[in-house]
Amino acid sequence: MIPEIGHFALILALLVAVVQGVFPIVGAAKGNVAWMALAKPAARTQFLLVAAAFLSLAYTFAIKDYSVLYVASNSNSKLPLQYRVAALWGGHEGSLLLWAFILNVWTVAVTFFSKHLPQVTRARILGVMGLISVGFLLFLLTVSNPFERLIPAAIDGRDLNPLLQDPGMVFHPPMLYMGYVGFSVAFAFAIAALLGGELDAAWARWSRPWTTLAWVFLTIGIMAGSNWAYYELGWGGWWFWDAVENASFMPWLVGTALIHSLAVTEKRGSFKAWTVLLAIGAFSLSLLGTFLVRSGVLTSVHAFATDPERGLFILAFLVIVIGGSLALFAWRASSVGKGGAFDVLSRESFLLGNNVLLVVAAGSVLLGTLYPLFLDTLGLGKISVGPPYFDSVFAPLMAPAVFLMGVGPIARWKKAELPELALRLRWAFFISLATAALLPLWLGHWTPMIGLGLFLAAWVLLVSLQTLRERLTVSHQSLPERIRSVPLAWWGMWFAHLGIGIFILGVTIVKGFETETAVRMKTGDVAHLSGFAFTFDGVKSIEGPNYIAAQGTINVTKNGKAIATLNPSKRIYTVQNMPMSEAGIAASLTGDVYASLGEKLQDGAWSVRIYYKPMVDWIWGGCALMALGGLLALSDRRYRAAKRKAVYQPVPGAVAA
Amino acid sequence: MKRLLILGPLILFVILAGFLAVGLHKDPSEVPSPLVGKPAPQFSLPRLDDAQQSFSPKEMLGQVWLFNVWASWCAACREEHPVLLELAKTNAVPLYGMDYKDTQEAAQKWLQNGGGNPYIHSVMDETGRVGIDFGVYGVPETYLIDKKGIIRYKQTGAITTKLLSDTILPLVKRLQAE
Numbered sequence: 001m002i003p004e005i006g007h008f009a010l011i012l013a014l015l016v017a018v019v020q021g022v023f024p025i026v027g028a029a030k031g032n033v034a035w036m037a038l039a040k041p042a043a044r045t046q047f048l049l050v051a052a053a054f055l056s057l058a059y060t061f062a063i064k065d066y067s068v069l070y071v072a073s074n075s076n077s078k079l080p081l082q083y084r085v086a087a088l089w090g091g092h093e094g095s096l097l098l099w100a101f102i103l104n105v106w107t108v109a110v111t112f113f114s115k116h117l118p119q120v121t122r123a124r125i126l127g128v129m130g131l132i133s134v135g136f137l138l139f140l141l142t143v144s145n146p147f148e149r150l151i152p153a154a155i156d157g158r159d160l161n162p163l164l165q166d167p168g169m170v171f172h173p174p175m176l177y178m179g180y181v182g183f184s185v186a187f188a189f190a191i192a193a194l195l196g197g198e199l200d201a202a203w204a205r206w207s208r209p210w211t212t213l214a215w216v217f218l219t220i221g222i223m224a225g226s227n228w229a230y231y232e233l234g235w236g237g238w239w240f241w242d243a244v245e246n247a248s249f250m251p252w253l254v255g256t257a258l259i260h261s262l263a264v265t266e267k268r269g270s271f272k273a274w275t276v277l278l279a280i281g282a283f284s285l286s287l288l289g290t291f292l293v294r295s296g297v298l299t300s301v302h303a304f305a306t307d308p309e310r311g312l313f314i315l316a317f318l319v320i321v322i323g324g325s326l327a328l329f330a331w332r333a334s335s336v337g338k339g340g341a342f343d344v345l346s347r348e349s350f351l352l353g354n355n356v357l358l359v360v361a362a363g364s365v366l367l368g369t370l371y372p373l374f375l376d377t378l379g380l381g382k383i384s385v386g387p388p389y390f391d392s393v394f395a396p397l398m399a400p401a402v403f404l405m406g407v408g409p410i411a412r413w414k415k416a417e418l419p420e421l422a423l424r425l426r427w428a429f430f431i432s433l434a435t436a437a438l439l440p441l442w443l444g445h446w447t448p449m450i451g452l453g454l455f456l457a458a459w460v461l462l463v464s465l466q467t468l469r470e471r472l473t474v475s476h477q478s479l480p481e482r483i484r485s486v487p488l489a490w491w492g493m494w495f496a497h498l499g500i501g502i503f504i505l506g507v508t509i510v511k512g513f514e515t516e517t518a519v520r521m522k523t524g525d526v527a528h529l530s531g532f533a534f535t536f537d538g539v540k541s542i543e544g545p546n547y548i549a550a551q552g553t554i555n556v557t558k559n560g561k562a563i564a565t566l567n568p569s570k571r572i573y574t575v576q577n578m579p580m581s582e583a584g585i586a587a588s589l590t591g592d593v594y595a596s597l598g599e600k601l602q603d604g605a606w607s608v609r610i611y612y613k614p615m616v617d618w619i620w621g622g623c624a625l626m627a628l629g630g631l632l633a634l635s636d637r638r639y640r641a642a643k644r645k646a647v648y649q650p651v652p653g654a655v656a657a
Numbered sequence: 658m659k660r661l662l663i664l665g666p667l668i669l670f671v672i673l674a675g676f677l678a679v680g681l682h683k684d685p686s687e688v689p690s691p692l693v694g695k696p697a698p699q700f701s702l703p704r705l706d707d708a709q710q711s712f713s714p715k716e717m718l719g720q721v722w723l724f725n726v727w728a729s730w731c732a733a734c735r736e737e738h739p740v741l742l743e744l745a746k747t748n749a750v751p752l753y754g755m756d757y758k759d760t761q762e763a764a765q766k767w768l769q770n771g772g773g774n775p776y777i778h779s780v781m782d783e784t785g786r787v788g789i790d791f792g793v794y795g796v797p798e799t800y801l802i803d804k805k806g807i808i809r810y811k812q813t814g815a816i817t818t819k820l821l822s823d824t825i826l827p828l829v830k831r832l833q834a835e
Contacts, residue, residue: 158730273663277666280666281666284670291677311681312681315674315677315678315681318674318677319674322670322674323667323670323671323674326666326667326670327667329663329666329667330663330664330666330667333663334663370673370676373676373677373680374676376680377676377679377680576730577758
């Protein structure tokens with residue numbers, strides 16, 4: 001009964017979404033106030049209906065109703081409750097329902113935080129979001145129904161893919177989707193602005209907090225996914241340039257460009273058409289990511305349902321949404337006026353340069369991801385594009401972007417002076433060069449990539465310090481007053497940029513200096529790696545709720561001092577008879593020692609893989625700082641002010657220090 | 658010039674959409690198998706219906722036959738099953754199965770519930786050892802083996818009626834004539 005209620009709620013939600021998508025937009029075009037006023041109640045009703053469907057499915061998972069096909073395919077009676085609920089988004093149908101639900105969460109949030117918007121604008125925004133929802137609900141109801149019954153019912157479920165039975169599964173997909181789908185708000189704002197022909201500073205100001213929030217979620221989602229891959233896959237890797245990782249990374253790159261471009265549009269009135277294009281681009285890439293994962297045009301560890309019929313539906317949807325909005329852009333963007341003029345050497349041009357680099361980087365990732373498909377389509381054979389392509393294309397593109405990122409915040413708007421900039425940044429530049437040249441030698445060896453990475457990391461950290469110093473020495477107030485006078489948005493920028501530096505440092509050190517070895521170990525054997533001694537203390541069996549495991553014990557010492565005890569294990573999930581290894585990791589700021597258990601060999605020996613990953617946690621630390629920066633920017637007092645005037649007020653940060 | 662710049666994104670997207678549309682009808686997992694043109698790996702496995710008896714590809718020398726890898730836990734096999742049942746009725750080509758990483762009980766129940774057994778015999782590869790020799794990485798997979806015991810065609814994923822009539826059966830006829 002409950003699944004039928006959920007199914008019915010979805011059908012009603014589709015009808016409401018049609019109302020929400022059609023009447024407010026037509027009303028806005030015709031000036032019909034009553035039709036526009038439908039937007040808010042329709043959006044809220046739709047939210048309640050989709051939430052009801054979502055909860056019905058969660059309930060069906062919780063009570064182990066295996067007469068529902070989707071539940072039977074993705075759950076099992078022995079699966080612990082938190083994974084039974086997370087199993088909801090463990091397959092194709094459920095993850096789409098999560099998508100639709102999160103879209104509704106964002107839409108309903110817009111209804112609550114859009115009181116200051118003109119009614120026409122609000123009607124258009126909610127209308128556009130309603131239309132997107134129509135697409136997803138139709139997709140769910142026609143070819144991806146999660147409530148489909150299985151008659152006769154299965155005695156027990158097929159179990160959730162063991163890879164997904166991990167705390168990471170509970171948080172990573174919802175966070176990622178919050179980010180992906182969050183860009184729909186900026187998209188809807190952009191389309192509303194194009195429809196209304198009003199691309200002004202106000203539009204950019206409204207879009208900014210929504211975009212930043214979506215970006216924060218996406219950052220956390222990608223970070224969680226990367227960390228999950230690191231400890232769950234047991235290979236010690238943290239990024240694989242897998243098609244689906246790329247699908248989440250492309251919107252992140254374009255979203256990052258969008259955040260910066262919005263800032264320029266709001267403060268200086270420039271880049272309007274470009275900003276609109278980025279807003280369309282960020283969300284289009286989110287949709288494209290969904291298509292790539294769900295349609296089966298690419299192979300990936302993430303692709304769980306491949307079905308040409310579904311692929312065709314998403315492609316049609318993609319063509320309508322992206323093609324339609326780009327056509328609207330081509331039609332309307334030429335009427336957008338020019339913004340304030342700026343010099344070649346100014347903060348605007350640094351930001352524009354960065355923007356272009358980020359977009360080109362996203363384009364190169366897209367090209368690498370789709371290249372196998374292009375070749376196959378043209379009949380030129382089958383190939384895979386792997387990390388070598390991405391590493392060799394991505395790093396050279398990001399290096400100048402990161403360099404400019406250091407200069408941007410310190411340069412003046414409109415017109416900066418090169419001699420003055422050079423004077424202010426000369427120390428940072430020379431110390432970075434020296435670090436890049438000397439530090440690797442002290443650490444062991446020098447390669448061009450290590451040199452480049454360390455130069456960029458040192459550059460970002462030093463320029464951040466310089467920016468902070470200049471910021472805090474402007475006025476004649478006391479230091480605490482000066483610190484207080486700096487707006488949170490500025491701190492947000494500062495921490496996010498610092499995060500990039502920390503991230504690059506982590507990546508460079510771990511890529512340059514990680515070590516690994518594969519050994520055959522019996523109880524009492526000792527292996528040595530990077531100055532650590534690993535003593536194998538044997539393996540015992542352990543029984544989990546739905547798996548049996550062999551758990552090893554490895555004691556790690558350095559110079560005779562005990563450092564950590566690692567417990568890598570090898571689990572066999574009994575339902576799918578699938579082996580999974582769980583790495584044993586001891587993390588610290590200087591580096592992780594990491595062990596994973598391989599195959600059982602003869603006479604009680606095991607093959608064991610041991611890694612030393614110096615400063616690997618700085619990678620995620622850097623991401624966390626970026627997300628923190630976004631949150632700080634969102635807490636800025638101009639967003640907290642209850643009733644803000646619609647007039648344009650430059651924030652203090654707009655005036656260069 | 659400005660017009661062109663503004664139309665650029667749309668044009669790029671249209672090209673991309675064209676590729677995606679064509680790509681939809683291609684199967685990225687359809688990797689040319691290194692085994693095509695090579696002799697089928699040898700094995701001797703217990704039969705599903707009677708574990709006391711075994712089956713080996715050697716017995717099939719001199720005949721063109723289909724070797725289908727399936728499992729009771731495999732969703733795509735359900736899709737394929739009716740097609741195989743139809744094929745079995747026509748007697749066009751002998752069909753043997755391998756029940757991959759499965760239990761005897763579950764497999765037999767699945768055959769009963771699924772409307773019948775299309776296979777002359779199925780063998781059980783409970784541990785997946787023989788599957789490794791064949792390079793099985795997704796179930797179902799189907800191999801067409803010629804009179805000399807050489808793999809001539811491999812299909813990854815479910816066999817459809819269209820694939821059967823357009824590709825597999827014509828190839829079977831040709832190989833039988835060889």
